[in-house]
Amino acid sequence: MQLLSVLRSVVLVGAVLAAAPAAYAQIAPQRLALCAACHGADGNSQLKGIPSLAAQPKLFLENQLVLIREGVRDIPVMKGSLDGVSDAEITALAKYYAEKTLAPVPTDKDAEVFARGGKLAEGMRCGICHLPTYLGREQIPRLAGQREDYLLHSMQQFKNNQAVGRDSNMAASVYGVSDQDLNDISYYLARLTP
Incomplete structure (x- = not known):
């Protein structure tokens, strides 16, 4: 296959x-x-x-x-x-x-989880580096519309100091953040329309 x-x-x-x-x-x-x-x-x-x-x-x-x-x-x-x-x-x-167009984001949306994830992302100031739209810039990746499972996996790697060869600022950004909060942030970002 x-x-x-x-x-x-x-x-x-x-x-x-x-x-x-x-x-x-x-x-x-x-x-x-x-x-x-x-x-x-x-x-x-x-x-x-x-x-x-x-x-x-x-x-x-x-x-x-x-x-x-x-x-x-x-x-x-x-x-x-x-x-x-x-x-x-x-x-x-x-x-x-x-130059490729991003596929449409998932349409299923739990309003409570989405709002909680958005509030967490704002409170953690993710938009300072990734831009308020989460589209990324220069050497900073786009988070809006990225696969939810990949976002969660990446943040967990940063949190657990397993993101070898990647931006060490992210490890500090997610230090002490609960797995549930990482779940909510991933959920939110994956459903943001770029």
């Missing part, structure tokens, strides 16, 4: 790249297909625990790809996937996903 998904991604990505501007000429079709197998051909992940890359700030994506390639940010399932990738291809990949 996974192989079939990868093959579909290769065909779809090949068609996209064939019609793409020259700016994407640096991207090897098999590289984009590899990314698409987990992150979605349009950058919108359908897989649990896998972040959506669509509409993330280009500089953030570029930085993360370099950190992963250089082994500073350790993501076991991505080990080796960026070996030998040039800086030019990383820049093209970052641009490609930054």
Whole structure:
């Protein structure tokens, strides 16, 4: 089943790249297909625990790809996937996903949990770095509309000092925050329309 998904991604990505501007000429079709197998051909992940890359700030994506390639940010399932990738291809990949449109956010909304998550995010001043709209900027990721499971997992990694190769300011930001509060914040952010 996974192989079939990868093959579909290769065909779809090949068609996209064939019609793409020259700016994407640096991207090897098999590289984009590899990314698409987990992150979605349009950058919108359908897989649990896998972040959506669509509409993330280009500089953030570029930085993360370099950190992963250089082994500073350790993501076991991505080990080796960026070996030998040039800086030019990383820049093209970052641009490609930054320009993709984010899929619509989940429509199911528990008003109480959503309000509580919004109040927590505001009180923790998440909007100072991620912007009040939570769209991110430069090297700061977009949180609005990101997968809820991925947001929760990431914040738990920061809280438990397991986010190796990632911004240490986040560890301080979630220090002492309860798991329930992290759940509520993730719920809120995942349902924010960018």
